[in-house]
Amino acid sequence: MRKNKMWKKLTAAAVIAAMSCGIFGVQSVSAEDKKTLKVAMECGYAPYNWTQPDDSNGAVPISGSSDYAYGYDVMMAKKIADELGYDLEIVKLDWDSLVPAVQSGQVDCVIAGQSITKERQQMVDFTEPYYYASIITLVKSDSDYADAKSVEDLKGVTCTSQQNTIWYDSCLPQIPDANILPAQESAPAMLVALESGKCDAVVTDMPTGKAALVAYPDFTLLDFDGTDGAFEVSDEDINIGVSLKKGNDELKDAINGVLETMTEDDFNEMMDEAISVQPLSSEE
Numbered sequence: 262m263r264k265n266k267m268w269k270k271l272t273a274a275a276v277i278a279a280m281s282c283g284i285f286g287v288q289s290v291s292a293e294d295k296k297t298l299k300v301a302m303e304c305g306y307a308p309y310n311w312t313q314p315d316d317s318n319g320a321v322p323i324s325g326s327s328d329y330a331y332g333y334d335v336m337m338a339k340k341i342a343d344e345l346g347y348d349l350e351i352v353k354l355d356w357d358s359l360v361p362a363v364q365s366g367q368v369d370c371v372i373a374g375q376s377i378t379k380e381r382q383q384m385v386d387f388t389e390p391y392y393y394a395s396i397i398t399l400v401k402s403d404s405d406y407a408d409a410k411s412v413e414d415l416k417g418v419t420c421t422s423q424q425n426t427i428w429y430d431s432c433l434p435q436i437p438d439a440n441i442l443p444a445q446e447s448a449p450a451m452l453v454a455l456e457s458g459k460c461d462a463v464v465t466d467m468p469t470g471k472a473a474l475v476a477y478p479d480f481t482l483l484d485f486d487g488t489d490g491a492f493e494v495s496d497e498d499i500n501i502g503v504s505l506k507k508g509n510d511e512l513k514d515a516i517n518g519v520l521e522t523m524t525e526d527d528f529n530e531m532m533d534e535a536i537s538v539q540p541l542s543s544e545e
Contacts, residue, residue: 306332
């Protein structure tokens with residue numbers, strides 16, 4: 262559930278002050294002793310994160326690459342690192358490698374549009390949400406399903422989504438008589454499947470959907486949220502959090518101290534900015 266943001270703002274200053282004094286082990290350090298926050302993401306999941314060839318708009322170098330990463334997740338990672346006095350290192354990994362990387366200690370955390378599901382919480386710890394993402398459906402504008410007003414109206418649709426997401430595992434099975442194709446390995450691959458005609462619909466979240474409309478003007482976004490015909494999802498399914506190795510309370514508390522200074526409006530404004538500067542290509 263979303264906590265009272267007014268209370269969070271009142272307590273956040275004390276939390277960050279405590280961090281600077283070393284209560285959470287995060288201390289102000291000189292330049293030569295400055296710590297590095299290693300953050301993993303796909304760098305291919307606009308508007309959350311993508312790869313680009315230069316540092317325009319404040320993009321950050323990808324570790325071991327000549328490319329740069331940007332997007333909502335990078336913007337959030339930069340804010341967290343700046344507030345905590347850390348340098349930032351972005352590590353590019355595929356979706357299925359993110360959780361193992363944080364479990365093994367290869368990276369400090371994952372900021373990659375991960376929903377805070379019970380399954381993931383068994384493997385990693387999560388911060389408070391850094392975004393709230395409702396569920397939507399994308400179809401072609403000339404599709405027979407373009408005027409759908411509910412999940413029921415999608416009956417019989419050929420559909421897919423990204424692997425290991427609630428979109429694929431939980432939402433697609435709610436569509437009556439759906440022809441569910443194998444899951445796609447990434448969000449860009451999911452969108453290409455729709456554009457190429459391999460499927461008639463994909464289910465994803467609102468930021469991914471809005472970003473897709475920029476890259477694919479022939480798509481139509483169907484939003485059933487707030488109606489009786491919406492997908493049935495819990496708050497945990499749509500709350501997006503930073504994942505960390507289990508038991509790393511020091512870093513979790515530190516990151517929460519930063520997030521508590523922000524409101525949902527702040528999150529939305531940052532996401533809108535990311536969408537406005539995302540690459541128009543589906544292949545970041």
